[in-house]
Amino acid sequence: MSRYNNMFERLNKDNQGAFVPFVMLGDPDKETSFNIIKTLVESGADALELGIPYSDPIADGPTIQKASIRALNNKITPSDCFAVIKQIRELFPDVPIGLLLYSNLVIKKGLSEFYQAANAAGVDSILIADVPLREAQRFIDIAKGNNIDQILIAPPNASDETLAEIGQKSSGYTYLLGRAGVTGAETAATIPADELIAKLTQYQVAPPLLGFGISKPEQVSEAIAAGAAGAISGSATVNIIEQNLENPSKMLEQLASFVADMKAATHK
Amino acid sequence: MNHLDSKFGEYGGMYVPELLIPALDQLEQAFIDAQNDPSFVEEFNGLLKDYAGRPTSMTLTKNLVSNPKVKLYLKREDLLHGGAHKTNQVLGQAILTKRMGKTEVIAETGAGQHGVATALACALMGLKARIYMGAKDVERQAPNVFRMRLMGAEVIPVNAGSGTLKDAVNEAMRDWSATYDKAHYLLGTAAGPHPFPTIVREFHRMIGEETRAQIMEKEGRLPDAVVACVGGGSNAIGMFADFIDEPKVRLVGVEPAGKGIHTPDHGAAICTGSKGVLHGAYSYIMQDNDGQIEESYSVSAGLDYPAVGPQHAHLHDIGRAEYAAVTDDEALNAFQLLARKEGIIPALESSHALAHALNMADEAEEETIIVVNLSGRGDKDLTHVYNILGEQE
Numbered sequence: 028m029s030r031y032n033n034m035f036e037r038l039n040k041d042n043q044g045a046f047v048p049f050v051m052l053g054d055p056d057k058e059t060s061f062n063i064i065k066t067l068v069e070s071g072a073d074a075l076e077l078g079i080p081y082s083d084p085i086a087d088g089p090t091i092q093k094a095s096i097r098a099l100n101n102k103i104t105p106s107d108c109f110a111v112i113k114q115i116r117e118l119f120p121d122v123p124i125g126l127l128l129y130s131n132l133v134i135k136k137g138l139s140e141f142y143q144a145a146n147a148a149g150v151d152s153i154l155i156a157d158v159p160l161r162e163a164q165r166f167i168d169i170a171k172g173n174n175i176d177q178i179l180i181a182p183p184n185a186s187d188e189t190l191a192e193i194g195q196k197s198s199g200y201t202y203l204l205g206r207a208g209v210t211g212a213e214t215a216a217t218i219p220a221d222e223l224i225a226k227l228t229q230y231q232v233a234p235p236l237l238g239f240g241i242s243k244p245e246q247v248s249e250a251i252a253a254g255a256a257g258a259i260s261g262s263a264t265v266n267i268i269e270q271n272l273e274n275p276s277k278m279l280e281q282l283a284s285f286v287a288d289m290k291a292a293t294h295k
Numbered sequence: 296m297n298h299l300d301s302k303f304g305e306y307g308g309m310y311v312p313e314l315l316i317p318a319l320d321q322l323e324q325a326f327i328d329a330q331n332d333p334s335f336v337e338e339f340n341g342l343l344k345d346y347a348g349r350p351t352s353m354t355l356t357k358n359l360v361s362n363p364k365v366k367l368y369l370k371r372e373d374l375l376h377g378g379a380h381k382t383n384q385v386l387g388q389a390i391l392t393k394r395m396g397k398t399e400v401i402a403e404t405g406a407g408q409h410g411v412a413t414a415l416a417c418a419l420m421g422l423k424a425r426i427y428m429g430a431k432d433v434e435r436q437a438p439n440v441f442r443m444r445l446m447g448a449e450v451i452p453v454n455a456g457s458g459t460l461k462d463a464v465n466e467a468m469r470d471w472s473a474t475y476d477k478a479h480y481l482l483g484t485a486a487g488p489h490p491f492p493t494i495v496r497e498f499h500r501m502i503g504e505e506t507r508a509q510i511m512e513k514e515g516r517l518p519d520a521v522v523a524c525v526g527g528g529s530n531a532i533g534m535f536a537d538f539i540d541e542p543k544v545r546l547v548g549v550e551p552a553g554k555g556i557h558t559p560d561h562g563a564a565i566c567t568g569s570k571g572v573l574h575g576a577y578s579y580i581m582q583d584n585d586g587q588i589e590e591s592y593s594v595s596a597g598l599d600y601p602a603v604g605p606q607h608a609h610l611h612d613i614g615r616a617e618y619a620a621v622t623d624d625e626a627l628n629a630f631q632l633l634a635r636k637e638g639i640i641p642a643l644e645s646s647h648a649l650a651h652a653l654n655m656a657d658e659a660e661e662e663t664i665i666v667v668n669l670s671g672r673g674d675k676d677l678t679h680v681y682n683i684l685g686e687q688e
Contacts, residue, residue, distance in 0.1 A: 082587040083461060083573065085468045086312045092455055104585050130310050131572045135586030157572070159313040161297075180313040189313075207314055208473030 030123040030151050031176065031199045034073055035234050035256060044293040045257025046247060047236060048264045048286060049076040049127065051094035052111050053103030055268070059275055060098075063268065063282060064115050070283040071290035074123035075115070076154075076238075076259055079108045081129045086156040088211030090262040093269060105132055109148040116149030125152040125178060125199070130162075138166065142173040152199040154178035160192055167196055178202055181232065183217065194230030201227070203235040203255060212262040216240035216250070224254035244292035251293055260289060298327055301489035304612060306605035309488045311468070311575045318475035323490040325395045330497070335390060339498075342386045346419065347376045349383075349501065353509040353666070358636040365656040368518070369669040370506050372530065373641060379671030380502060380530045381412035385481060387498035389416040392479040399478040400424045403467040405432060405460030406596030407439025408671065409483030414448035416481075424448035427466040429459040432596070439675065457590055460600055464574050484527025485604035488575030492532075492604050499533025506666055507537055514664055520545035520655065523668040524648040525618065526562065526598035528607045530670035535616060545617065548607060549651040551593035552620035562591035563620040564603040565611050573602040579611075594623035594683070595643035597671070625650040630673060630680060642671030643680070 028036075038045055048067050053060050064075060080098035084091065112124060126145060133141045133155060145153060153175055158166055160179060170177040176199025181190060183204055193201060205216025216239055227235050234256035241247065242263035250258045267285055271278030297320075302308055309319060329335035343349040351371045360367045372380040392400055400422050404410030410426040417424035426443055430452040433440055443450050456462035464487075471480040485495040503521070510518050521538060523531035525548040538544040553561035561567070564579040571580045573588055581589040581601035591601040610616035626643055629650035634640045641649060645668070652667045673680070 082456070083465055085465050085574070086472070088469070089455065096456075099587065129572075131580075131582065131586040131588070133586075134571055134577070135582060135584075156312055157310045157575070159309060159311060159316050161301075161309055161316065182312075182314045184314065184317050186317070189316075204314065207475070209469045214473075 029176065029199065030121060031074070033121065034123050038073065042295045044247070044251035044255065044295065045073040045236060046071065046286070046290045046293050047074045047076050047257060047259045048072050049078065049259055049261030050264055050268065051078040051080055051091065051098055052108035053080055053098035053101065054094040054265070055097045055272055056101045057103065057107055057111060061111050061114055062275070062279060064111070065118060066279045066282050067286055068119050068122055070286035072286055073257065074125065076125045076127050076261070077112065079105050079126065079128040079132055081132055084129060084156070086209055088209040088213065088262060090212065090265050090269065091210050094265045105136065109144055112148040112150060123151045124149060125154060126150050127154045127156065130155050130157050138169045142169050142175055146173045146175055150175060152176040152178045154180070154202055160189060163196070180204060181227065181235065183207065183223070187226070190226050190230045190232065194232045197233040199233055200256065201232045201235045202259070203237045205237050205239040205241060208239070210239060210262050212240065212242040212266060214240050216246060218249045218253050219255065221253070244288050247289050247292035251295060257293060297323060297489065299323060299490060299493055303606045303609035306578050306608040307489055307492060307576050309575060310572045310577065311488045312472060314472050315475065318471065319488055319490065321395060322391070325391050326490055326494050329391060329394060335394070338390055339387055343383065343501070347382045347386065348374065350505045351375055353506065356637055359633065360653070360656045362656050362659055364661060365659050365663045365665065367652060367656055368510065368664070368666045369639070370502060370534065370666055372502065372668060372670045373639070373645070373672035377412050377415055378674060379408055379412070379642065380499060380533060381409055381483065382415070383501065383533070384495050384498035384529065385412040385416040388479070388481045388494070389420045389422060392422055392481070393420060395479060397477055397479045398423060399474070400481045401467050401470050401474070401478050402426045402481045402483060403460065403463040404428050404483065405463065405599060406675070407432070407436040407443065408597055408675065410448065410450070411439055411442045413481050414443040414446040417448060418446040425451055427451050427453050427463040427470070429457070429463050430454045431458040432460070436596070459590070461588065468574070485529040485532045485606065486527040486574060486576055486578070486602060492576065492606055495529050496532045496536055496606065499529055500536040502530065502533040502668060503535060503537030506534065510664065510666060517541055517544050518664040518666045520547055521666045521668065522547040522549065522648045522652045522655070524549045524598060524644045524670060525603060525607060526551070526600045526644065527602070528604035530668050532604060532606055534668040535610070539615060546610065546615060547651065548616055548618040549647045550618055550620045551595060551598040551647060552622040553592045553594070555622060556620050560592040561620070562593045562599050562601065564601060565607060565618045566620045576605045578605040578608040579603050594626060595647065597642065597644040598647065619651050621647045621650045627680065627683065629653060640673035641669055642673050643676045645670045
């Protein structure tokens, strides 16, 4: 059983959805980043979604772009990121860890090498923001060979054909986009329509986690009530880091209470 | 699934968020429908002729070349309305925008040439344009910003990243992923995700077709070589397209070597040879060992881009086209030479192609006909060149 399967089984039993925060690895530096991620898990995060900083993040709004820039300015590399993940994995052997990044970082290293390194560091899943289904097959094949779930995105405008293909190919979880556009807390997610959830069930996609524009506990409850398996919150989490760069202990306190509130909202 | 081939060999593809796939599919379909629709062809050709001024002339240089065995012709895209070849393809995409029932256009621009072309096409076609431009470029290119605004376009400065062209592209793609229902992304070069490289090539291919007809009329035979500058590669692919199946015609692309390809300050993606994904396509790009995109540099803003269109990457790999690089200094020299010898002030971009063609002319030992695509005129570069030459004196 994968860590994701175990997590969803446990949450089902406890009548809860998943809360999954996203942060950028190495933001603002390696040591603080480790402390941030540790705090997220200790405060109730069911799984982690972690970014590797990239120079040209076309799917991200200003908040996550700035997180990338902070990390890159501190010379954070993909190998630094894997080092942080290893530390986290040692501390929390059961928490599912997902990577969210851009294709060129994978392609430059070489697909096999990258997925091997991710697996060795303790990564469970990889989502590549600029690899749509149409380009995904070779990534899915390599992921399978390295014990990693390739996460696929179901956008709100997805055709039946796309959803059916996601159904066949998804594992781990499905990233359900809450709206069009780029990441950011400025524009709120739309709670998925019953029709879309029904289709996801019909095509048997991996459990859908709703992301993009999730910043409040009410949205988490609504997403779960609508049939999502949980919610992902990136920009709202990263905003707390950005606002407390000068005061790391206050940053960790605020992150802890944010995660606790969001997690509490996952109880059905 | 795609109806047209989305790849050129291993290059190209659609490395974009899943969200944008329906918009790209819609564009591909609109393009296919238009190509098969006589009313589109009539409208496009009508605008090219009566509005933009096609066909452009072809000029045999009189004084520029000293080697008596060489005839050097210039394909005069500098005479096109708007001052560069870019007008061709923006008119085509503007018509597609209307055919898709969209009312808004998003575009990116570096120095402002594609922005100006987009603004003029949108003014003509009654479309609402918003143009992303790096904040640094907005400052450096004030006259073009004013031109765009005069023609009714909104110019949006981009502060993210390095504040230059690649960041403007990023921002345009972000905008599009939220607004594709009513907005078309009018990409400015033969790069980006499928179907842009194919559409942009087809909307520029008359450059090569006219060149073929004109050289046949003047010389009764095909040229030995066609030469064009390559940033993203739109004017070059427009010149090459009609000659790809003519193996005796050398296709020569000229990249910006900036301060030298062995320095960090250049924009020669093919000549320095590193593969990866930027802005939706797999191609040659400029990147560090981890895959972070590097800043490009060139004296010519239109060539200052850290990637190249995927078809050029393919033509390079199969050996059908050859790619060279020309430094800032060589381009500046060619810029002045053409002005002095022929009374034509070329764009700094086109000056790169010209500089390399002059080297080819010097080395030719047999009767040789070369056509340089003079992709734009140099009015926009006057202040920049004036300042550089002033410093050198």
